[in-house]
Amino acid sequence: MTQPRVARRSDVAVGDGWELLARIRGPRDLDGLGREQLDRLAAEIRGFLVDAVSKTGGHLGPNLGVVELTIALHRVFDSPKDRVLFDTGHQSYVHKLLTGRQDFSRLRARGGLSGYPSRAESEHDVIENSHASTVLGWADGLAKANEVLGKDDHVVAVIGDGALTGGMAWEALNNIADAKDRPLVIVVNDNERSYAPTIGGLANHLATLRITDGYERFLARGKDLLERTPVVGRPLYETLHGAKKGLKDFIAPQGMFEDLGLKYVGPIDGHDIEAVESALTRAKRFGGPVIVHCLTEKGRGYQHAEEDEADRFHGIGPIHPDTGLPVKTAAASWTSVFGDEMVRLGRERADVVAITAAMLQPVGLKKFAETFPERVFDVGIAEQHAATSAAGLATGGLHPVFAVYATFLNRAFDQVLMDVALHKCGVTFVLDRAGVTGDDGASHNGMWDMSILQVVPTLRMAAPRDAEQLRAQLREAVEVDDAPTVVRYSKGVVGPAVPAVGRIGGMDVLREPGTAPHGPSGMSGMGGTPGPDVLLVSVGALAPMCLEIAGLLDRQGISTTVVDPRWVKPVDEALPALAARHRVVVTVEDNGRVGGVGSAVAQALRDAGVDLPLRDFGIPQRFLDHASRKEVMAEIGLTAPDIARQVTGLVARLDGRLDDEPSRTAEPVRD
Numbered sequence: 001m002t003q004p005r006v007a008r009r010s011d012v013a014v015g016d017g018w019e020l021l022a023r024i025r026g027p028r029d030l031d032g033l034g035r036e037q038l039d040r041l042a043a044e045i046r047g048f049l050v051d052a053v054s055k056t057g058g059h060l061g062p063n064l065g066v067v068e069l070t071i072a073l074h075r076v077f078d079s080p081k082d083r084v085l086f087d088t089g090h091q092s093y094v095h096k097l098l099t100g101r102q103d104f105s106r107l108r109a110r111g112g113l114s115g116y117p118s119r120a121e122s123e124h125d126v127i128e129n130s131h132a133s134t135v136l137g138w139a140d141g142l143a144k145a146n147e148v149l150g151k152d153d154h155v156v157a158v159i160g161d162g163a164l165t166g167g168m169a170w171e172a173l174n175n176i177a178d179a180k181d182r183p184l185v186i187v188v189n190d191n192e193r194s195y196a197p198t199i200g201g202l203a204n205h206l207a208t209l210r211i212t213d214g215y216e217r218f219l220a221r222g223k224d225l226l227e228r229t230p231v232v233g234r235p236l237y238e239t240l241h242g243a244k245k246g247l248k249d250f251i252a253p254q255g256m257f258e259d260l261g262l263k264y265v266g267p268i269d270g271h272d273i274e275a276v277e278s279a280l281t282r283a284k285r286f287g288g289p290v291i292v293h294c295l296t297e298k299g300r301g302y303q304h305a306e307e308d309e310a311d312r313f314h315g316i317g318p319i320h321p322d323t324g325l326p327v328k329t330a331a332a333s334w335t336s337v338f339g340d341e342m343v344r345l346g347r348e349r350a351d352v353v354a355i356t357a358a359m360l361q362p363v364g365l366k367k368f369a370e371t372f373p374e375r376v377f378d379v380g381i382a383e384q385h386a387a388t389s390a391a392g393l394a395t396g397g398l399h400p401v402f403a404v405y406a407t408f409l410n411r412a413f414d415q416v417l418m419d420v421a422l423h424k425c426g427v428t429f430v431l432d433r434a435g436v437t438g439d440d441g442a443s444h445n446g447m448w449d450m451s452i453l454q455v456v457p458t459l460r461m462a463a464p465r466d467a468e469q470l471r472a473q474l475r476e477a478v479e480v481d482d483a484p485t486v487v488r489y490s491k492g493v494v495g496p497a498v499p500a501v502g503r504i505g506g507m508d509v510l511r512e513p514g515t516a517p518h519g520p521s522g523m524s525g526m527g528g529t530p531g532p533d534v535l536l537v538s539v540g541a542l543a544p545m546c547l548e549i550a551g552l553l554d555r556q557g558i559s560t561t562v563v564d565p566r567w568v569k570p571v572d573e574a575l576p577a578l579a580a581r582h583r584v585v586v587t588v589e590d591n592g593r594v595g596g597v598g599s600a601v602a603q604a605l606r607d608a609g610v611d612l613p614l615r616d617f618g619i620p621q622r623f624l625d626h627a628s629r630k631e632v633m634a635e636i637g638l639t640a641p642d643i644a645r646q647v648t649g650l651v652a653r654l655d656g657r658l659d660d661e662p663s664r665t666a667e668p669v670r671d
């Protein structure tokens with residue numbers, strides 16, 4: 001087997017470590033490097049990325065694909081005066097390395113570098129949002145600001161071919177193309193892939209532009225000649241330019257971008273620093289909006305990524321660098337349980353079809369696609385279109401299941417509300433990565449879905465607590481053919497089976513009140529007869545933690561009933577009456593507190609005239625810094641000891657044993 005085409009520490013280092021890279025403390029340190037040094041730097045960066053990201057995990061493939069591109073960007077533009085923007089931001093590791101951040105030892109870990117641009121880290125970073133297709137909007141705004149303020153700073157936006165399939169990108173392009181004299185450089189980083197090969201007419205169009213690959217390099221050489229020998233170069237350049245025009249018009253008729261009124265430069269070999277610099281330099285001088293179409297290879301320079309047909313090592317966990325194999329083999333995940341059940345459902349129901357927004361494998365639909373290739377639709381990174389086309393599919397007689405990460409459904413809220421729900425369409429939304437995800441940072445946590453979807457009339461929402469419930473609730477969801485249904489679950493390994501010990505209404509009772517003696521009064525909320533102290537409403541995957549909370553409360557002499565509502569929207573009709581038999585209601589959810597399940601339960605109790613103290617535990621209304629899920633949950637107090645401590649204090653106050661205001665320093669719970 002041929003050796004990996006990547007510079008490794010052993011292959012490259014003269015002196016210790018990455019000699020050239022170590023000398024780059026900021027973009028201006030790139031200026032004095034010659035061609036050979038630049039190529040060597042690119043090799044060192046690749047070696048560094050493989051070395052570092054194989055240890056921490058992260059977006060290895062995308063970053064290996066933008067090494068030369070990013071070097072050229074920072075040589076041509078003067079960040080941070082010029083704004084260098086990245087769409088999605090997962091491909092900004094090289095940008096970080098060149099802007100003074102070379103400690104990747106804690107990449108995506110608490111206190112370490114974010115996996116995305118971060119304003120807290122550097123003045124060179126602008127967009128922290130990891131949701132795709134936003135960069136052109138940002139760039140349009142910044143370019144307009146420069147124009148209004150009379151600033152001559154440049155704005156350059158890097159957008160992937162995948163992100164270019166997102167609707168926001170085209171809303172921005174429509175504006176950008178309308179301002180012929182407003183400078184803006186758009187770099188299309190075209191590696192032909194999102195995770196899998198990018199789909200759609202745009203991808204096909206980019207492909208036609210790619211076939212004219214040769215002429216741009218041909219032209220770039222002529223341009224450089226002009227730079228060096230004005231006398232000879234100019235006629236040569238004109239000849240080349242004419243040849244390019246003719247060749248291009250012959251091979252690839254006027255491109256879509258030029259039809260829009262955008263200057264188009266390309267396609268450029270995105271791994272040829274000199275060619276990219278030449279194109280960017282031309283684009284920088286153009287004085288209006290320019291598209292620079294760069295051809296790159298995701299995973300370039302690392303053989304295991306280059307040969308990976310799945311997703312070119314788009315996002316990996318820790319791997320063995322020499323083999324490319326994962327350090328840990330994944331146990332059964334929520335995603336895999338969903339994927340397997342979808343195949344079974346697909347066999348039983350010919351009307352069930354699946355939709356993905358460019359994430360077929362990450363959301364678990366690969367097996368479904370292999371089994372029913374004609375019943376799965378990859379719409380590109382286009383969640384809004386996915387939701388509305390699902391309304392069309394449902395109206396056409398099918399039952400679509402749109403599988404998507406919870407946080408990415410945020411942008412399709414209006415389509416869920418006004419296309420799916422308003423038209424009574426039976427569409428099932430399966431939200432993976434719901435709740436705290438952690439290491440992908442603030443914009444990746446699935447912490448808003450159970451709040452924003454609360455306001456959608458007729459929508460029903462389920463939160464399975466284990467694999468069996470996921471299978472059951474998915475089946476219940478696809479049975480609903482006149483309203484949207486949602487099934488949401490966490491990232492990663494599926495939790496242990498949590499059996500029910502009874503059922504009340506549609507709710508599973510997970511734990512009858514403990515045998516521990518009731519609190520001093522032990523009085524229930526109604527009628528004065530002794531009843532359990534706490535009704536604990538456990539949402540989704542937090543069931544094991546809720547059972548742990550009940551156990552800790554037992555030790556405090558506090559008896560607790562634990563129920564899993566299964567369908568959290570609408571609130572189960574039997575819940576108020578059940579609550580009325582307790583003294584306190586506690587809800588625990590892996591979702592934002594504001595507008596979440598706790599709020600809905602509180603409203604249901606009020607509406608039913610059940611006046612009981614209620615404490616809702618969830619994610620506080622703030623953006624969460626990157627860290628592991630466990631670290632984030634501890635930081636926000638979503639742990640069994642924390643919650644048990646709070647509930648103990650609440651019950652103690654009810655018993656008059658604590659008269660101070662509710663505080664978090666109630667009696668410690670003996671762990």
Ligand SMILES: Cc1ncc(C[n+]2csc(CCOP(=O)(O)OP(=O)(O)O)c2C)c(N)n1
Nearest residue numbers: 062130131132160161162163193194358408
């Ligand atoms: C709104 C949204 N949907 C889905 C994703 C998940 N996602 C992250 S990167 C990616 C593929 C991006 O492809 P491209 O823009 O071509 O960048 P590349 O990885 O190829 O450099 C996707 C789908 C996202 N970040 N945002």
Ligand SMILES: CC(=O)[C@@H](O)[C@H](O)COP(=O)(O)O
Nearest residue numbers: 088090130315362433440491
């Ligand atoms: C950048 C992006 O949005 C995805 O690549 C995301 O990082 C994947 O997340 P998971 O690792 O949870 O699949």
Ligand SMILES: [Mg+2]
Nearest residue numbers: 160161162193
């Ligand atoms: Mg791509």
